[in-house]
Amino acid sequence: MKRNLYILLAALVLVGVALFQNVGPGFAAVFQSESSKELPAETGPKAGLLAPPFSLQGLDGNTYKVGGQQDKAIMINFWASWCDPCKEEAPDLNRLAQKYKDDLVIYGVNVTKFDKVENAKQFVNHFNLTYPVMFDKEGKVNEAYKGVAFPTNVLVDKHGVIQEVILGILPPDQLESKIKKLIK
Template sequence: MAKKWIAGILIIFLMAIAIVQALDKKEEPTESEEAVAQGVKEGAKAPDFELKTLTGETVKLSSLKGKKVMLNFWATWCGPCKAEMPAMEQLYKEADDNVAILGVNIDPQLDVKGFVLENGITFPILLDEKDEVNTTYQIISIPTTFFIDSNGIIQDKVIGAMPHDAMVGYIEKLN
């Protein structure tokens, strides 16, 4: 009987040690984890990411520091996304070198290249193949667009399709 008591106490003691050690293990969060914890919102630093374009080039958001960035999340099946693409294309053609227009596609398993060709899109389309950027930016509705200033700070978040003049207005507000 005493052996059972000793074994029970030993098991409880070992479990307590394991729990304390598990709670003690605190790793430093990554920049993306911090951004998610704080929430991707206006006034926050835009979480960095690196994605490939349709042509296989790599685009890293932090490499665009110093530029105004329009970061748009969209899908090929999304009606409002399709509706705003011509306005984004027009803005891309009008914009100077201090503005970057990026379209992050969240359904890369579909025919994104065909969609881009059919609609005459020339601005960079990034493929979120692992659904990581979509998750980091907490996208729940598309299109969703972030306007990021030249210091990498999110100034505006717009959910839903926008006309050209609204896009221009948000870009002009950025520093």
């Protein structure tokens, strides 16, 4: 009787090892802690890759950086002053920036290559934007993120990994739901 029990246990262990090795990283990930997960080695403008690093000076004179480990999750909002959906979204971004200021930073990146600095400054003043706004004068940051539409929102977790790229605007409640998921 004991011998059969040992054989059964050995068979179960072998089946478990075979499953663990053949099912792949998705199965193995269940057994990893958050701190032991490896970050992607590749950067790029899509979910699952590290956010392309950049540094831009803000309208307030401070320099803001994206890339690598951060204290808070980041939402990068690429916009232009002439973009009607950007105008529609601006008040919601202001509200979200205030509401989630302890866990999220919103960076407004005006793609000045396709805009004018004066128009962008008027936009910031008109909507009384409270989050940092930067000027991508040569469009290099927009190019690194393969920008194709305004607005584009890129959600980056604290580890510097892009979780989602949102082209265009979402209803405020849907955007807030995505932010809640990002900061968990």
